[in-house]
Amino acid sequence: MINVSKLKEGIVIDHIRAGHGYKIFQQLGLDRLEEVVVLMRNVESEKMGHKDLIKIESNLDLDLNVLGLIDPNVTINYVKDGIRVKKVSLTPPETVTGILSCKNPRCITNQERISHVKFHLVDAGSNQYACEYCDARTRL
Ligand SMILES: [Zn+2]
Numbered sequence: 001m002i003n004v005s006k007l008k009e010g011i012v013i014d015h016i017r018a019g020h021g022y023k024i025f026q027q028l029g030l031d032r033l034e035e036v037v038v039l040m041r042n043v044e045s046e047k048m049g050h051k052d053l054i055k056i057e058s059n060l061d062l063d064l065n066v067l068g069l070i071d072p073n074v075t076i077n078y079v080k081d082g083i084r085v086k087k088v089s090l091t092p093p094e095t096v097t098g099i100l101s102c103k104n105p106r107c108i109t110n111q112e113r114i115s116h117v118k119f120h121l122v123d124a125g126s127n128q129y130a131c132e133y134c135d136a137r138t139r140l
Helices: 021-027 064-070
Strands: 010-017 037-045 049-056 075-080 083-089 095-097 118-123 128-131
Touching: 010 021, 021 037, 021 049, 021 064
Parallel strands: none
Antiparallel strands: 010 049, 010 075, 037 049, 075 083, 095 118, 118 128
C-alpha cells in the first residue's frame, strides 16, 4: 500500500475511480511534466474496493475544473515536508469552456468548428453537461 507520507513534496490525487487514472493523467498533461509522476492503478481501497491514485512530485497548479469534470469524487492532497498540509475535495464545475465538445453531429459547433464552447452543468450526479448552442447533453 502506498504511503502518502513517503512523498516529500507534491500532490497526491486520491480516490480516483478505478480505470479513470489514465484519463486524468492525460487530461492534466502529466505526461509532459519533467518531475516524477506515478500512476497507480487498481490500488485496494476500503471505501471503494479498488481505486487509482496519482502521485506528483511537484507543486504544479492543477486544473481543478478539469479534475472536477472527469471525476468530482477524487481528493487532492498537498504534501509538504512529508506531511499532508491541505486536502481538497472537488465539485463538478457549473460551467466549462473549451474542454468538452458537443456530441450532437448537427450542432453548429461541429458544423462550423467552433471552439471554446460553453457547457452548463445540468446533473451533478451523473456529471451531465448541456451545450450552450443546442442544449444536447454530454459528459467527458
Ligand atoms: Zn451543441
